[in-house]
Amino acid sequence: MSKKIVLIDGHSILNRAFFGIPDLTNGEGLHTNAVYGFLNILFRILEEEKPDYLTVAFDVHAPTFRHKMYEAYKGTRKPMAEELRQQVPVIKEVLQAMGVVIVEQEGYEADDILGTLAVQCEEEGLQVSLVSGDRDLLQLASERIKIRIPKTKRTGTEIEDYYAADVKEKYQVTPKEFIDVKALMGDTADNIPGVPGIGEKTATALIVSYGSIENAYAHVDEIKPPRAQNNLREHYEQAQMSKTLATIEVNAPIEYHLEEAALGDLFTPEAYVWLKKLEFKNMLSRFQVETPAVSMEQYFIEVTELSEAKQVFQEAGEAERIGFSLLADAEGAEPEGQMTLDSFLQNDREAAEKKAEGILGISLAFGKEKIFYLRAGEHMAGKWLVEQLLALLQKVKSAATFDLKSQLSWLSIPRELRNKISDVLISAYLINPLKSDYTYDDIAKEYLDLMIPSRIDLLGKLPLFQASLEKRKELFQYGAFLAAVPFQASEKLEQKLKDTGMQQLFWEIEMPLTYTLYEMEQEGVQVNGEALKSYGENLSEKIIELEREIYQEAGEEFNINSPKQLGVILFDKLKMPYGKKTKTGYSTAADVLEKLAGDYPLVSKILEYRQLTKLKSTYAEGLANYIEEDGRIRSTFHQTITATGRLSSAEPNLQNIPIRMELGRQIRKVFIPREGCVLIDADYSQIELRVLAHMSGDENLIGAYRKAQDIHRITASQVFHVPFEEVTSLQRRNAKAVNFGIVYGISSFGLSQDLSITKKEAAGYIESYFETYPGVKRFLDQLVKDAKEKGYVSTIFGRRRPVPELSSGNFMQRSFGERVAMNAPIQGTAADIIKIAMIRVNESLKDKGLRSRLILQVHDELLIEAWEEEMEQVEEILKQEMENAAVLSVQLEIDMKHGKDWYEAH
DNA sequence: TATATCACG
DNA sequence: ACGTACGTGATATAC
Incomplete structure (x- = not known):
């Protein structure tokens, strides 16, 4: 059996995949659809063919797809879409990581490289499969050279195969003659002029009859349609030139060594890193189960003896910076049996002991080779480990961990230590808030270029407690990573925060907020x-x-x-x-x-x-x-979910409890304060619009806030040019919708939908709004302009949101990017402000020795469970801290109520 | 697991 | 001409 080679036309397959597969992006905003499609086609071909060799050819310059343009873009000479251009280097890197040989040659197109390699390989007795999206390559088909053209259909990818005989069957001409047909009919996309007046039909007929352009010219008098006869006579030179252009070079001087193209294992550790980065989860299953070997684990040391642990703590105490993590069984924290009011009020020592039962171990990292997991057990109580860790935190200059909030149940951190503890989960989120989840292995990959096993790789879906029994070694490694990654990545991340101007946001808002959120979650x-x-x-x-x-x-x-x-x-x-x-x-x-x-x-x-x-x-x-x-119900407040900086609430979501409809609103009556308390609810009055007034600096809008209570009414009055007192309820409603629309990144279509009016009318409203508030218009335009230049937008407090959609060639995506650029700074700034308020309210309650506690946040609203005797003080705190959380050019105002349930209080 | 729908700000 | 408001999470159904 002869050996087999697969040759791939890189750009053509990438291009086909790009247009055949809907847009995909990974969490970093990198477009990935073409790479994804390319790899799918590659894997499919390799499975079918099981070749001995594999090579991919690229053009050196691919600024436009003039040559291999897809039907819809034929001849347009448009520059390559940005989303596709980004992916060219990526596929090359991925292929390289897989050990695939890539051939590029200055001065030769991929066609010529493929032609040359195909013919050479055929001569050496190989079976050749040439994969391309481009029919021009059909001229290379022979008995041993198969041209394979993938077609992406809705049902999946189908591949058309052509040996020489198949070309003849489908196009009536041999592969060699196919060149002449193309030369006669021309191809604008390929800049082949052809012969005017001769199209596909006539060209095929001529070549079927005469076999070549030259022979047709020799019999030019016999040619039937007189028009074609004349044209060929007059444009014979152009036809010959076209033939040269249409002929694929098969003797290009290419340096190529077949042995190097021998197909090895594509699923290398490097390739794994790439596919993971690209988030092609289903492709990862093609890799061997065991994760690639890395060096970090070499230094992991598991400690179970008290004496060794003491040494570790002592040594760690001399370090400036440590990474740490506490592993505990989440179930162990659950109160067992009925919780009575008595047991609730019992002293915390017992509670702390109960909590300590769940502790599985503590990990520490303070050097490249100093990574320890201290396993709690007979010789080492969890409680002792926590004490030692706290003492250690006292000594060191700074410490980093991953997901601090999840550890606070067992590790209560005194206030004076808080300013030196950073959470890499939070920093990774601030640096790129677009990702859907942040795991320690992701952080290692992104910031340390390290490929390490994920929690799933190590422990599967086992709860930690079960893992501590069944997978001791893996749990130890898992724990070690949770200290090692923060230790190694935190400096880099914090530098990045500095470089992006988010240091203050991180240390003064997000990190303190973590503790506030934890306390809120505990209260329920x-x-x-x-x-x-x-x-x-x-x-x-x-x-x-x-x-x-x-x-x-x-x-x-x-x-x-x-x-x-x-x-x-x-x-x-x-x-x-x-x-x-x-x-x-x-x-x-x-x-x-x-x-x-x-x-x-x-x-x-x-x-x-x-x-x-x-x-x-x-x-x-x-x-x-x-x-x-x-x-009580305890929701989890997620700090690293939203793209704008808002919190989210889950399991259960307490931020979407009904209120708009009366029947739904009734459900708020079941949310009640504990005995002796009331609920106090305070919400910002139109915080986003006030932020807009401030950020835009529009004098008229600022003035509107300074003089009127009812901003929608005053907007209506100004936009519709009617006296304030004569604004109709319809006008007010419309103005309100426009105000909302502005915050969402207005579009006339969206507004027309909302108000059930025509797009034209909506456009009219928007126009008069912008005439009334020209500063707002300037501000929004500037946001989009800046975002296009910088690739991101920012809040007043420096929080960034990248807007990759703005560079999209797709109108819809780009428009989305524009709306996002207008909305995110406003929504995000409002989120920053209420976060500040939450921290201050929480601190103030404790500083004043009050027992009332913050229990919920609903974006612009805070809910406090207040002891009746503290009500006045609490209300004062809420008003102070919320209204003064930020100083804007318009006053922040809150509406506040209290009651015996949430229905009454809001 | 993806899609449609709907609750909130 | 393109086809939409911005940001979330939970549920039920259908694949």
Whole structure:
């Protein structure tokens, strides 16, 4: 059996993948779709062919795709899309990491390289598979050279294969003759002039009859359509020149050694790093399970003896900087059995001991070769380890960890130590807030160029406690990484924070906030479980009744919660006019159904049904599942999720408890204060608009805030040129929508949707808004302009949000980028401000010795559980700290209420 | 696991 | 002409 080689036309396949696969980006905002598609095609071909050799050819210069343009772009000479250009070096790096030979030669196109290699390999007796998106290469097909053209279809990639005979069958000419056909018909994309008036049909006919341009010219008198005859006669020289241009060089002087192209294992550690960086998760499964060898683990030392541990702590005490982490079993922290009020108020010593039970170990890193995991056990109590760690933190100059908030349950850090402890999770987030998750292995990869096993690699999905029994060695390594990575990466990260002007943001806002959030999470909020239950039961009754009516009016039973089935009933069976369509069928979204509700009572019932089932499943039942033994619900506040700097709340989300509709709002009555307390709710009044007024410096908008309470009314008055007192409620509503729109990165379309008016009318509103507040217009334009230059936007406090979409060639993506550039500084600054307020409110409560505590944050709103006797003081603190969290050119104002439940308080 | 929908700011 | 408001998280269904 002869050996086999696969040759790949790099740019052409990359280009095909780029246009065939929807845009993808990784967490860093790097476009990856073309690389992804390329690799998929590569893997597929290699699996099919199992070749002995592999080589990829690229053009040296690829500033435009003049040559290998895709049909839609034929002849346009557009510069290569930015998203694609970015990916050219990436695919080369990935291929190199896989050990694939890449051939590029100055002065020769990929075609010529491929032609030359194909012919050479054929002569040496190899089977050649030449993979390209470009039909020009068909001229190279022979009995041993197969041209493979992948086509990306919706059903997957199909590959057309052409040996010489297949070319003949499909195009009626041999591969050699194919050159002549192309030369006659010309190709604008390839700058081949051809012969005027001769297209594909005539060209093929001529070559079928005469075999070549030269022979056709020799019989030029016989040529049938007289027009073609004349044209060929007059443009014979041009035809010959076209033939030269269309012919792929097969004798280019290329330095190439077949042995080097021998196909080895593509799945190298380097390739793994790349694919992980690109976030091609499904491709990672192609790698051997064991993770690539690295050097870091070599230095890991597990310590179980007290005497050794003492030595480690002593040695660590001499270091300036350490990395540390505390590993504990999260379940161990859960209170066991019924928590009574008594046990709740018991002294914390017992609580601390209970907590200490969950501690599995502590890891420390203070040098390249000084990485330790101190395992708690018979010889070493968790409590002792924590004491030692705290004493160590006292001594060192600075310390770094990963995900501090998750450790604070066991490691209570005194205030005076806080200013030297940094969390690399938070710094990595500030540096790039676009990623969906931050893991220690990601941080090692990005900032240390180290490939280390992830938690999943080491422990799978085992809870830590179980891992401590079943996977001791892996747990030890996991722990060690959690100290080693922060130790090694923190300096680099902090330097980066300095370079990007986010040092203050990090140390004065984000790090202190971590402690505040932890305390809030611990407090939780009390919920009246019985009231919640009867709320749910009340909903159930209404739902059953509605369900019955809906089935009756629809004439059959179906799953109302299935948009698919609902679409069939409404739009196929009952022939209602459908509005939008989604990619899977009819849209049954609320805004579509609302347009039908007036004409069809059934639709109103469905809308109501949706509302009720939402309340029942997400809130009544959903929240009930989270009530703990002490009657409280504890949400997690995530500090590293949003792109803008806001917090997010999850498990359960307490930032989206209903309020807009009365029925939903009722659920707030189950959120209650503990005995002896009230809830105090304070929310900023239009904080984002005030931030906009300040940031834009628009005098009219600032003035509007200084003189009027009702900003929407004054906006309406100014925008619609009517006296303040005569503003109609419709005008006010419209002005309010415009105000919101401005903050979201206004578009006339979006506003028209919101107000159910035409795009033209919406555009009119926006125009008069900008006439009224020209400073706002200038400010927003400047934001977009700056963002395009710098690639990111910033808040007043220096928080950055990268906006990679602005460099997109895609109109939709770019427009999105523009809106983001307008919105993020405003939303982000508001987020910064309330974070400052939270820290100060929390500190102030404690400084003043009050027992009242912050329990929730809802973006522009803080909720405090306040002891009745402290109410006045707490209200004073809230007002002071919130309104003075930032000094803007307009006053920050809050609305504040208190009550015996959240319904009353807000 | 992805999609559609809907709750909040 | 392109087809949208910005930022989240939870649920149910369908694949």
